[in-house]
Amino acid sequence: MDKQNYIDQLFAQAKKDPVMQSFEQTKDRFKSSVNNPAVNHSKTTQVFTKKWIIMLTTVSTISLSLFLLWNNGETKTKQQTEKTRVNQVIPENTSIPAPHSPEPQFIQAKKATPFLASIQELVTELPISNENQAEKPAENPNDQKLPSFKPLEDPYQFPVLTEEEIAITKKKKKALLKALVKYDKDAYRYVPSGTFDYNGKQVSVQAFYIGxxxxxxxxxxxxxxxxxMQGKKDEFLKAKPDQSKWNTYSMYNLRYFQENYFSDKKYNNYPVVNISREGAELYCKWLSEEVRKYVGDEKEANYNDVRLPLRVEWVKAASNEGKQLPYPWNGPYIRHSTGALQGNFVWGKTDSITARAYKADTLKIHDILAPTKSFWPNALGLYNMSGNAAEMVYEDINRTEPGTAGGGWRSWPEEVKIYGEDKYKGVVDPKPTIGFRVVSTYLILKK
Known part of the structure; x- marks a missing residue:
């Protein structure tokens, strides 16, 4: 290092020291010491040593003070946070868990802050993600990352059948299958094939059986x-009735229906309602599959599928092949010769759901819905083709356009006519006014 650079460094260092003497007083001394190192070398060295010691001591003191101040503040913050956490989680006079027990980490509660808080405050409140510290080893091997918790869903509680219910179900199922195999007249009626007048048009319909x-x-x-019993829980969930639909008429007291109509055995012979169209189709599918199992492989080809009727089939059955109009009981009158109503529907202004609901609470539930075999049957022996529960049908042969026929207990006389307006056209959801009956196309068996 040349002399000039060495001098410049000394000057720079001297500027940083506290002013003990003027620069002019020390300038000659610095020059002479550089030009003649042997002269006053010991004295100069002592001066510089003292200055360096003073400077280093001052810097060290300041650094240590800053470090202690910062560390003390951080320690107090941690202690306060820990104290708050313990006070929040552990009540007084409660034993603290053992140190090795992993505890969830809580963020200390803070006072409410304005929505537009500063970025610094938001960052301070956020917990540090473990992903950002992947390279840093855990200080405590017992520390675990908290699992993410999701709100618990309330799972559907499937019915647990008693031995008695299982026995009754098997017995009733067998009776249903026997009636279908024989096409028992108490359960099904035969409608012959042929052409009839369908609302002004001549239409041919293949023979079928109808409930x-x-x-x-x-x-x-x-x-x-x-x-x-078969473990088909997915189909069960799709097919089960939605009894909450009784609340469609929320201004009236129909809670009794919601709690009793489908489940109580005294209503066994009333039409099922509040089921979706998918549920009705699943019932038809189940009955079709089970009857084939019942008759065996050799005879299963003798039975066609059970299904929902086409509207043209329903009209042919309701009108006795076009002979009874405008109602299934023939003639324009809604009352029988005895004075009684011919079906279950709204017959006048005084016939309100309020009166019906009141009577339902006194267990006169037939004033809302009637048993499936009530009033008078038509010429083919079919009950409640008009009124009671509107019945699911399909408008087209491809069974893609849903509708209903016959009206229900909330329908007016014009709506329960065979060609009455369908106010449930396109509806596939459950309703307390919609039910269904089944049909099966007749098969000509080869001998």
Whole structure:
């Protein structure tokens, strides 16, 4: 290092020291010491040593003070946070868990802050992600990352059938299958093939069997219980009735229906309602599959599928092949010769749901819905083709356009006519006014 650079460094260092002497007083001394190192070398060295010691001591003192101040503040913050956490989680006079027990970490509660808080405050409140410290080893091997918790869902509680319910279900299922195999007249009626007048048009319809009445609560409950017994829980969830739909008429007291209509055995022979179209189709599928199992492989080809009727089939059955109009009981009158109503529907201004609901609370539930075999049957022996429960049909042969026929207990006389307006056209969701009956196309068996 040349002399000039050495001098410049000394000057720079001297500027940093506290002013003990003027620069002019020390300038000559610095020059002479550099030009003649042997002269006053010891004295100069002592001066520089003292200055360096003073400077280093001052810097060290300041650094140590800053470090202690910062460390003390951080320690107090941790102690306060820990104290707050303990006070929040552990009540007084409660033993603290052992040190090795992993504890969840809580963020200390803070006072509410404005929505537009500063970025610094938001960052301070956020816990540090473990992902950002992957390279840093855990200080405590017992520390664990908290699992992410999701709100608990309330799972559906499937019915647990008693031995008695299982026995009743098997017995009723067997009776249903026997009636279908024989096409028992108490359950099904035959409608012959042929051409008839369908609302001004001549239409040909293949022969079929149709249910004498709407599918009952007992029959549908047998289907649902059998699904449970077979472990078909997905189909059960799709097919089960939605009893909350009684609340459609929320201004009236229909809680009794919601709690009792489908489940109580005294309503076994009433039409099942509050089921979706998918549920009705699943019932038809179940009955079709189970009857084939019942008759065996050799005879299963003798039975066609059970299904929902086409509207043209329903009209042919309701009108006795076009001979009875505008109602299934023939003639324009809604009352029988005895003065009684011919069906279950809204007959006048005084016939309100308020009165019906009141009578339902006194266990006169038939004033809301009637048993499937009630009033008078038509010429083919079919009950409640108009009124009671509106019955699911398909408008087209491809069974893609849903509708209903016959009206229900909330329908007016014009709506329960065979060609009455369908106010449930396109509806596939459960309703307390919609039920169904089944049909099966007749098969000509080869001998």
């Amino acid at each position: 004498v009445g709407e599918v009952t609560n007992f029959e549908y409950r047998t289907f649902l219980f059998d699904l449970i």
